Amino acid sequence: MTEIVKKGFLTIPVSAKRHLLERFGVPCGGPADRILYTLANRLVGNPDDACALEATMVLPEIRFHEDGAIAVAGGLDRLLLRRGSETVAVPVNATVPVRAKDVLLSVPIVRGMRAYLAILGGIRCDALRAKGVSDGQMLLTDGGRPSVLRSANALPIRIPNDEVELRVIAGVQQELFSKEGEAVFYGSAYTYTPDSSRMGIRLSGPAVAYSGGCDGNILSEGMLPGDVQIPPSGQPILMLTDCPATGGYAKIAHVIAADLPLAAQLRPGARIRFRQTDVAWAHVALRRLLLQLDACVTDRT
Amino acid sequence: MSGGMENRPKLLPHGDRAVDIVFENRISPAINRRVIALDAAIRSGAPEGIINCIPAYRTLTVEYDPMRITYGQVCLFLRGIAMTADLPQQGRLLRIPVLYGGAYGPDLETVAAHAGLSVQETIQRHAEPEYHVYMIGFLPGFPYLGGLDPKLACPRKATPRLRVEGGSVGIAGLQTGIYPEASPGGWNLIGRTPIRLFDADTLSLLSAGDRVKFVPIDAETYRAICETGVWNA
Structure with a gap:
């Protein structure tokens, strides 16, 4: 058992296991940043798709009820662990053995939006419709001894500060936008507004115009994280992992899988530009990112 | 073919x-x-x-x-x-019980008046067709149904309700649908079904390609289905 003492801002148990229920209208869900989530699991020796905690802006305060190990992957400099009457600094992006009664203290995430906390053995959770945890909630965990201690020498993604360029594939409804609308979309920097969530990032900036006769509505069709919809306001919405499984606004572009983790690490106020690439280059970029993820973990002796 | x-x-x-x-x-x-x-x-x-x-x-x-x-x-x-790919067999036919009007269908009279029909005729026309489930989306288990009698078409409410109860059957424009769970919504509500369209165990009652027929029921039957959970769809 692992106890959430304070939930922080928003802490959600997430798993990359797929439910495949999008056909019944269930959002995909799972970690917003799949790379740091996977890293946290690997650092603690879990399977890549084990259930871990996604913390937003700040880590939760957690009390462990059994000996075990954790790893936090994210933009922090160190973690604070209270053991008895002492508080010690322990490393981030590394395996951290913990003892029963240890308390991981809440500290802010200093770079990026989300950090991932994996617990040895994983958390038993129903990932179908994950909800944020609450203060005092007990998580089902097993404890155990880590077979090896690992650390990441560098993060596989460069956590963006306040400006980022995201690569996209031309949208399935690209022809519903005017030439000027397209030029505005690719030529402008858009600001991440506070009215955003794991469903999507609402952007504000120069409005993107449809071509003549189009009002932005389409017959509803499948929607995926990474899709960039343009509602009638002309202000883009970049869909994230909790987006509805279907949508009815025209999509001008799709952020590639390799760049979605960057989008998930941006904070309100960040500026986003979009640059077109093609499917072949997108897959090269994804392979490279996954190789970086493989390469960044080393066993400590 | x-x-x-x-x-x-x-x-x-x-x-x-x-x-x-x-x-x-x-x-x-x-x-x-x-x-x-x-x-x-x-x-x-x-x-x-x-x-x-x-x-x-x-x-x-x-x-x-x-x-x-x-x-x-x-x-x-x-x-x-x-x-x-061959064309599929005809989809399953599911019968969905609906208690029309009253507190569960507060907009039934509005829809009837808009169509120039009596409440009884409105219910009859809504329960008459065999609807085609085009797709499930928007909310888990929410069916996009086709086949509404055009006479019953009625514009969305100018001010959406902050809360529409799960099971509510509504009309918006030429569409009719069922809210699987409570949500804000602007559809005209004409009735409610006591059966669940989506839950974590059985998942979605309906799939794309199914056929749906609404069966008017009375308040007593509605209560009985709620209590026993039994309905032969």
């Missing part, structure tokens, strides 16, 4: 990990049945790396893992199957 050249679907890359199979841009049960046929064909025998499909009105979004299959292989497979 395979589609001729003139109505062969298009393939479009939907980002870098899905391909959309796109049919003619209109709402038609015949087109939608081809989507559902392809969905069934892909699910019964897809190469390793094709992960998931999302059927919609006239598109099938096919998700793949680019680290296990290439974009070219996905397109090759989809082009082949799009030529050969």
Whole structure:
């Protein structure tokens, strides 16, 4: 058992296991940043798709009820662990053995939006419709001894500060936008507004115009994280992992899988530009990112 | 039956990990049945790396893992199957009990007045057709139904309700649908069903391609279904 003492801002148990229920209208869900989530699991020796905690802006305060190990992957400099009457600094992006009664203290995430906390053995959770945890909630965990201690020498993604360029594939409804609308979309920097969530990032900036006769509505069709919809306001919405499984606004572009983790690490106020690439280059970029993820973990002796 | 050249679907890359199979841009049960046929064909025998499909009105979004299959292989497979997929058997027919009017259908009289019909005629016309489930989306288990009597078409409410209860049956424009769970909504509510359209155990009652018929019930039957959970759909 692992106890959430304070939930922080928003802490959600997430798993990359797929439910495949999008056909019944269930959002995909799972970690917003799949790379740091996977890293946290690997650092603690879990399977890549084990259930871990996604913390937003700040880590939760957690009390462990059994000996075990954790790893936090994210933009922090160190973690604070209270053991008895002492508080010690322990490393981030590394395996951290913990003892029963240890308390991981809440500290802010200093770079990026989300950090991932994996617990040895994983958390038993129903990932179908994950909800944020609450203060005092007990998580089902097993404890155990880590077979090896690992650390990441560098993060596989460069956590963006306040400006980022995201690569996209031309949208399935690209022809519903005017030439000027397209030029505005690719030529402008858009600001991440506070009215955003794991469903999507609402952007504000120069409005993107449809071509003549189009009002932005389409017959509803499948929607995926990474899709960039343009509602009638002309202000883009970049869909994230909790987006509805279907949508009815025209999509001008799709952020590639390799760049979605960057989008998930941006904070309100960040500026986003979009640059077109093609499917072949997108897959090269994804392979490279996954190789970086493989390469960044080393066993400590 | 395979589609001729003139109505062969298009393939479009939907980002870098899905391909959309796109049919003619209109709402038609015949087109939608081809989507559902392809969905069934892909699910019964897809190469390793094709992960998931999302059927919609006239598109099938096919998700793949680019680290296990290439974009070219996905397109090759989809082009082949799009030529050969058989039209499906007629979908299942499910009967959905509805208590029309009263507190559960506060807009029934508005819809009736808009149509120039009596309340009884309105209920009759809504329960008459066999509706086609085009797709499930918007909320878990929410069916997009086609086949509403055009006479019953009624514009959305100017001010959406902050809370529409789960099970509510509504009309918006030419669409009719059922809210699977409580949510804000602007549809005209004409009744409510006591059966659940979505829960974590049984998942979605309805699937794309199913047929739906509404069965008017009285308050006593509604209560009995709520209490026993028994209804032979």
